[in-house]
Amino acid sequence: MSEKEKIVLLEETFDVEEGALNADMQLEDIEEYDSMTKLSLIVMMEEEFGKVLTSEEIKGFKTIGDILNYME
Amino acid sequence: MECVLVTGASSGLGRELAISLSKSYNLILNGRDTERLESTKEKCLNKTFIWQYDLTKVDTIEKDLTEWLKGKDITVKSFVHCAGLMKMMPIRSVDAKIIYETFSTNVFSAQMIIKVLVSRKANAKNLKSVVFISSNISERGASAFSVYGSSKAGLDGLMRNLSVELAPDVRINSVLPGGMITEMTKEIFNDEKIKEEFEYNSPLGIGKPEDIVPVVEFLVSDKAGWITGQQIIVDGGRTIDITERSK
Incomplete structure (x- = not known):
């Protein structure tokens, strides 16, 4: 999956406008990155990548780039 | 031989229930994973059988369970439905597959199992009591619980309707546990913040399977002979x- 495709997937997961996210963005600056989005992220990772995302791993994410690196 | 059928017996509350019920009853353990069911069986005291079956396959439950009971020449006196699928997800992440899997495991399978167990042909009309493990969310609501919560509300609706239809031969009740640390929920409680909030909001603290087991045992038994159609x-x-x- 290309980085562009991953970003599109994340935009759907975060429920934000197309083009709203990029790899350098700090998660703490994204208003939509709340507990519901984190749950959506868990579901998406399992469905799309077969990965079980733990709460510890979520805590480790600081930027959109960190999440993109996990999406493999 | 008369038995108690426990679904979801391979781990968590179902396993604890099975181990405790085995002190008084012969058991049938149901789950998907034979190895884990065997490990529950090792801890059980009375005669224990394993009915390995994936309850999401609702279409074939009736045939499979009927043939299995006949093959073993046993009947079911009580049924404890502990199998439960819980995935927390906001509505934006919900798809038809998870709705179907959750409702199949939590609700539809219970209905088909009861259909078999009240049949003269399959179970000699031996069924006397049923206990559903529901959830306190059945009567409430919470974010990210639309699938699981509505399935438990559905399960309790099934309980109420069948308790009327099957009286006086069969009693059916639900136990509604609150937040407990089990195999199903351990990942949630790994988050210290969530655990703290739960403890803070629960007058008696976070529960354990041992808190639920005696209530189920009571409802299964003849001691609860005048209780049916209730959510405990x-x-x-x-x-x-x-x-x-x-x-």
Whole structure:
């Protein structure tokens, strides 16, 4: 999956406008990155990548780039 | 031989229930994973059988369970439906597959199993009591619980309707646990913040399977002979507490 495709997937997961996210963005600056989005992220990772995302791993994410690196 | 059928017996509350019920009854353990069911069986005392079956396959439950009971020449006196699928997800992440899997495991399978167990042909009309493991969310609501919560509400609806239809031969009740640390929920409680919030909001603290087991055993037994169609909330006071407190 290309980085562009991953970003599109994340935009759907975060429920934000197309083009709203990029790899350098700090998660703490994204208003939509709340507990519901984190749950959506868990579901998406399992469905799309077969990965079980733990709460510890979520805590480790600081930027959109960190999440993109996990999406493999 | 008369038995108690326990679904979801391979781990968590179902396993604890099976181990405790085995002190008084012969058991049939149901789950998907034979190895884990065997490990529950090792801890059980009386005669214990394993009915390995994936309850999401609702279409073939009737045939499979009927043939299995006939093959073993046993009947079911009580049924404890502990199998439960819980995935927390916001509505934006919900798809038809998870709705189907959750409702199949939590609700539809129970209905088909009861259909078999009240049949003269398959179970000699031996069924006397049923206990559903529901959840305190059945009567409430919470973010990210639209699938699981509605399935448990559905399960309790099934309980109420069948309790009327099957009286006086069969009693059916639900136990509604609150937040407990089990195999199903351990990942949630790994988050210290969530655990703290739960403890803070539960007058009697976070529950354990041992808090639920005696209530189920009572409802299964003849001691609960005049109780049917009821939801018994066992949640440490979580849903009764309206105190406003500041941390």
